[in-house]
Amino acid sequence: MVRLSDVAREAGVSTMTVSNVVNGRPGVRDETRQRVLQAVERLGYRPNAAARRLRGGRSGALGLLVPGLDSAYYAHLAGRLSHLAEEHGYHVVTERTGATREGELAALAPDRLAAYDGVVLSPVALDVDDLRAARLARPCVLLGERPLPGEFPHVMMDNIGGAMLAVRHLLDAGARRIALIGGRREVAFTDMASLRSVGYRRAHTDAGVPVDEDLIVGARSFSMRGGYEAVMQLHEDGIDFDAAFVLTDDAAMGALRALADLGRSVPDDVQVVGFDNDAEAEFMIPRLTTVEPGNDAMARAIIRLLLAQLRDGSRGSGSRNEVSEARLVVRDSTRGAREQDGGDAGGATSHLAVGQSLR
């Protein structure tokens, strides 16, 4: 193994100078820097992560705390984040919270958090007061929630705008009784489900179509099974519907399965729109119309906010909330015009722009 001191000897400088060069710190003459860089190259020096961590009191791990790992959405997110984190010398450890308040609080407990340098939390059951009370022991970026007063660094998708896009599309295509699968009747929390439910209502209001509360069904989870069961529930309750806005693509896959079991044809009999634009959506039967929430942009924003806090050591200061623009991808599960492949043409877009600050 090649050490810093080996490079230092080779380049005829001190270890500190090598350290400074390797870490891109200022205050090194250009000629010296070149000499060091050449020595690094020649010897094939690679920094030792463990030593760095020991010295810096860091672990190199970022925690990704999500409701569950069985969902395609979080699997894709974990992949994207891992990739980006590794470019910065971190690795991502994914932990499941079980989508319960207890699970989420437990994951945020100081001794659990101690294992990470920073965490990304996708809170589904915690509200602002919970978060505030948790007094996080580590830099944290929140995911998928509504903007908070700048108190917590925060990356969200445009849940409301995206949902509006989806529901407006259904209304435009003639749907009048749109089931909201996984939705909430009361907007108690500012979680994903509530926000998308707000979008659902707002689109109805805009179109002057009344909402039948019976059409709003909760889901035990936003998994395939959750979507399946919710649609079955609706059917058993004898609630009629001519479209469904399903809160996630995962759940939409279950919903399509349930509709098939019920002998209802999509989109002729029931139109369906999902949310997330998972890779699977394009291969479902029928191909799923869905909301693309700007997944890549969100992953980048998360890492950016987290690294900023990690660098400053400052939690909160300079924190920003970022919003990712949502876009509708129209496929075969609705009767609207099919989107052009590979172009922007035909894709409706939510009105919030990427990187727009909401503070």
Place this chain on the structure above:
Amino acid sequence: MVRLSDVAREAGVSTMTVSNVVNGRPGVRDETRQRVLQAVERLGYRPNAAARRLRGGRSGALGLLVPGLDSAYYAHLAGRLSHLAEEHGYHVVTERTGATREGELAALAPDRLAAYDGVVLSPVALDVDDLRAARLARPCVLLGERPLPGEFPHVMMDNIGGAMLAVRHLLDAGARRIALIGGRREVAFTDMASLRSVGYRRAHTDAGVPVDEDLIVGARSFSMRGGYEAVMQLHEDGIDFDAAFVLTDDAAMGALRALADLGRSVPDDVQVVGFDNDAEAEFMIPRLTTVEPGNDAMARAIIRLLLAQLRDGSRGSGSRNEVSEARLVVRDSTRGAREQDGGDAGGATSHLAVGQSLR
């Protein structure tokens, strides 16, 4: 942060004694051990992983080198392995090889491997000679291949047996022209595709049904897209078929999509069987009959073999190959008898037993 030395002071012993106790090393008087353990408890001491690693020259990372991350199978595998690895103080870093020989060789290069304490490799393009030539710089467990002469520790699913189960089921249900999607005509490598192709042939031989080579189509990848394109290819080539054995569930989802696009009904017109028993299979339209390769047992076997090498520091010595038993899960994409839910009844089983050593 509580240090070893804090505990030592509290217990009135040296740091070494504490270290010995904490690591369960012998040569400590029982009374001393108790005293130390109490101090550890009282102070809430947690070992510092970075220091341990610095001292021991380890990184705490296990590499999982897989063809791609977009596939549900590897996403699920990564989840299972992460979970198990973390119980032993390791974390899993997933890297993609791109399913090419170059990509796999690059991932195995000494400087890449240096980042990990051990790796799990799912080789798709490398053969035994490549592996031998690579002279792995780290403990490594291979995944999904055929048994080797005990040279490489190795966990595999019963690819041949599982494929035979699938194809026999189709033959039993009356299929006579079974397309092999993602298969190989020549068995050059001992990779997953070749082995499952062997099972396909063997089942035909056993049943006395000839194989039409035209029915064997390769896939660009074992993704949804790969399955879709392969079926389309078959159709364009005007090859007739009354069933398809698709080499992965991911690809099977694409195949179902393609058959739907072609207006062919499943299972009436074409029966389909997949392989992997991904969570998605149960929700596809129609529900996919597939081979359950014993995923959990495999993950446990992988970790067990890797930890054994890590402990001994011995690569190869004491290495074993393990085989996981495959089972057929019959659903609606075939005309066979539907499996009973929640029981073993009805599920055919491959003849190799879990944990069976092949050396």
Place this chain on the structure above:
DNA sequence: TTGAAAGCGCTAACAT
């Protein structure tokens, strides 16, 4: 059975 010392590779803080 227990302890003391040395040092893993790196970097913050303080010289020069």
Place this chain on the structure above:
DNA sequence: ATGTTAGCGCTTTCAA
């Protein structure tokens, strides 16, 4: 602009 010192928390080696 560069160098020196000290020490992060742990474990290997050797001595008591």
